[in-house]
Amino acid sequence: MSVKTVRKSGKPVVTWHKGFEAGSRDGSVAGWNEGYRIGRSNGIYTQLGERLFPIRPYKVLYVTAGIGDPYPALDQAIIEGLRSVVSEVVSVSPAESVVAAATLYMPDIVLVLNGVILPLEQVDELRQRGFRTAVWFTDDPYYTDWTIGIAPHYDYVFTLELNCVSLYQSIGCTNVYYFPFAVNTKAFYPCATQLSFQTDICFIGTAFWNRVWYVDQIAHYLKGKRTLLSGWWWDRLQQYQLLSSSIRLGNWMTPEDTSRYYNGAKIVINLHRPVDDETNNNSMLLQACSVNPRTFEINGCSTLQLVDLRSEVSQMYVPNQEIVTYSSPEELVYQLDYYLTHEEERREIAFKAYNRTLRQHTYAHRLDQMMSILFE
Structure with a gap:
């Protein structure tokens, strides 16, 4: 693209570059659009905010998935969610002795994410000692060959797949609930980007x-x-x-x-x-x-x-x-x-x-x- 010039006192003076003009115009539009998106989103957040729930006087022992990415981020999201609704949360890895942790902390519920790594012998011992247990399956129905052997060992079963509710009920689980995941608003939120x-x-x-x-x-x-x-x-x-x-x-x-x-x-x-x-x-x-x-x-x-x-x-x-x-x-x-x-x-x-x-x-x-x- 050529540069338009005019002569003034015999010297060429650059007045505008067509490419710069188009780029500047496009950049201004993109900048306005992004600013508008962030501004409107912030307005929605300001209006709604983070809903505050009553803190229940319960202690939760949370057992992490014990697997690599993406599970650590999911563990963190659930732990933070728990802290916003109950008075005390203690987290342990399935590689640790969950029975020993439960005996020490005396939780009102032991909540296990995924349940694939935690030995079922530990789950059975927890129940024998009077602790209530719950598992939240993360990948239904893709690993149901595994989870149908895990679910009956728990008092409560939560699954993110609606079609798995009847499956777990059919093998003798009495407390089964469809429970999808959600968003961690500390990790996923509207923001400007490079x-x-x-x-x-x-x-x-x-x-x-x-x-x-x-x-x-x-x-x-x-x-x-x-x-x-x-x-x-x-x-x-x-x-x-x-x-x-x-x-x-x-x-x-x-x-x-x-x-x-x-x-x-x-x-x-x-x-x-x-x-x-x-x-x-x-x-x-x-x-x-x-x-x-x-x-x-x-x-x-x-x-x-x-x-x-x-x-x-x-x-x-x-x-x-x-x-x-x-x-x-x-x-x-x-x-x-x-x-x-x-x-x-x-x-x-x-x-x-x-x-x-x-x-x-x-x-x-x-x-x-x-x-x-x-x-x-």
Whole structure:
């Protein structure tokens, strides 16, 4: 692009550069949009705030999952949620003697996350000694070959998959509750981001085969956008070379960076894990209808979410008002294209999702509900 000049006293004077003018205009619009998003989100938070729940006079012994990422972040979110609803929380690892810890601290309930690592002999001994026990399964229905052997050892079973409630009841569990996860508002919240985190379209997660198939179908569309794909196994893509510059391969992203990318994206895609993936232990092929934790984390960042259609989505958020769904690669492309070109509609849906998340889907909400079940 050329530089326009005028002559004044025989000297060339630069008056404007077309590229600078366009860049300045685009930057001003982007800056205004980001400022408006953060301002409106802060207004929603100021209006609603963090709901304060009555502190119940109970002591909880919390047993962590004892597994690597992403479980430590999940453990921390639940511990913080517990501290907002009960008077005392003590956490231990399943590698420790949970029986000894319970004998020392005398908790009102022993709550175990996942339950895969904690030896069942310890769970049985806890109950024999009169301690009440509860397990919260994190990955239903994908590892039900394991969990059906674990669930009967507990007094209470909480599962994030609605279809697993009847499964656990059928093997003799009497206190079974559908209990989805939530958002940790200290990790996932609206914030301004650096340019390096900003994209049009973002997807963060392991490349299970259903996700690979979807992305291969829409690869040429994604190539034309500022796209980020991050997670393990994305080199499985047939269109890997086409999208390689958009892929962060083979690393687990921290909650902090995940939140930054969610905030920096115009649209975040959520595509659930398949029930028949080769990495699962779900020989019954029990179907999934409930939402994953990312559903709440994306909406907690006040960013538009496009999620594959599951029946429980509409129980958490109002479709096309608080969240947008799709059921095929063609519909996904249509929704992406529409909302990338309809800024105001995209923002309003994201604001409504953020509002709903603060009102109903934080860990404080979940743990308050759990304590109601356990003690009232």
